[in-house]
Amino acid sequence: MRIDLAGWTREATRGDHRGFLALFERAEQLGFDGVWFNEFRVPEQPWPYPSPLLLAAALLARTERLRVGTSVLVLPLHHPLLLAEEIAQLDFQSGGRLDLGIGRGTEPAALQALQIDPAHTRERFEQSCRLLRQALRGAPLAAHQGAWSFPARGAMAPSVQRPHPPMFVAGSTAETIGFAVEQDLPLLLSLEPPEGAQLVQLQAAASARGRDGAALQARASLARYVCIGRDADAVQRQLSTLWPQLYERRVYFAGRRGVAPDQVPPIDAGRVLREQFVCGSPAQCLEQIAGLRARLGIAHLRCVFNANGLWSDEQALQAMELFAREVLPALRTL
Known part of the structure; x- marks a missing residue:
């Protein structure tokens, strides 16, 4: 499979220019495509x-x-x-x-x-x-x-x-x-x-x-948020900070379309995880991606490790490193 990165857009690109480029220089070293x-x-x-x-x-x-x-x-x-x-x-x-x-x-x-x-x-x-x-x-x-x-x-x-x-x-x-x-x-x-x-x-x-x-x-080309951790507790800690931020962002963009905040439904965490995430331990992430590959027939995945800017570059890079070590090599055989 081809594994790319996405999610660095708008506010997520603010900061030091050299540091921003260095993040993707590191991605190349880690083996992302x-x-x-x-x-x-x-x-x-x-x-x-x-x-x-x-x-x-x-x-x-x-x-x-x-x-x-x-x-x-x-x-x-x-x-x-x-x-x-x-x-x-x-x-x-x-x-x-x-x-x-x-x-x-x-x-x-x-x-x-x-x-x-x-x-x-x-x-x-x-x-x-x-x-x-x-x-x-x-x-x-x-x-x-x-x-x-x-x-x-x-x-x-x-x-x-x-x-x-x-x-x-x-x-x-x-x-x-x-x-x-x-x-x-x-x-x-x-x-x-x-x-x-x-x-x-x-x-x-x-x-x-x-x-x-x-x-x-x-x-x-398919896209998925990626939330990866060593164990269930590490994954849950990341997700617990994400849901309120994700809802706030949805309210903001709904407002730009003229939708009132009280008309924006709450986050259905289970559905979002099923439809938009690769989530869990390295072994679980590998299993989920292999399932997507088998079910959809798509061999090109854009991974969003930073939750479109809701997680920091440092947090995203830690996830990328873990994914590159323990998931990426196996994906090359799919």
Whole structure:
């Protein structure tokens, strides 16, 4: 299995820059395969890394094997040809260690600040994805002239078939998942909410289009919180501090959607552990991941050791070290 890291986003990235990069240099030494960073532009509260590509460039220059992914690049915010140039350059500089997660985006404030009509984001996303793939495969720039004005589909010249960085699509709607199936692009599955609804829609979209749903699902990337400890007491101590913090964060994001705090249901700890966690001793974590692999057929797992910033980097690193020593070697045989 491929085992990556995720969860360092927004407030979780604040702090010393050198120390932040050193965390992932250590991850490479421990044997993790990659790390994923998010894109949040013109945020209400600033944080150090709004550009995942710039952050990726810094980290890729300091590592030799670790892959870096974007989760996601919000395509409607970018001109696809300029973005393709930056991606191609970074992929070249890194020796092919870049992964691309792309999406339509869900931040109204960014669209407003950049004067992008929300009604056009789906069209911009789909056209940008097509243009981006064409450009990364080596299609002449002349083939793209005027294309950002949304030409008729299929109007572009055939591309030179040249490999481009692996690309994943993040999305929860039937339209986005259907588009990913049409483009033969694997899904970057969400952590919150868990991936169940996405996989149901993936299978429906594959069936409707005569595609192999199991093969498409096997190429997806799965995400899980990871809470690992030497024994049950160590795990319980970590979880007891998490539930109130997790609920507070859910209330905050619900408020941004206009939902009152008293309308946010309490945390169902048992359900969250079943649907979103790998949790327990090293042996238990290995058993749970092996079960996910067997049940879903997915061989790519993004591990969130920091609870998306609710646990400290020091706590996350301790968990990563234990996981790397006692779980990671066995996962290579799955």
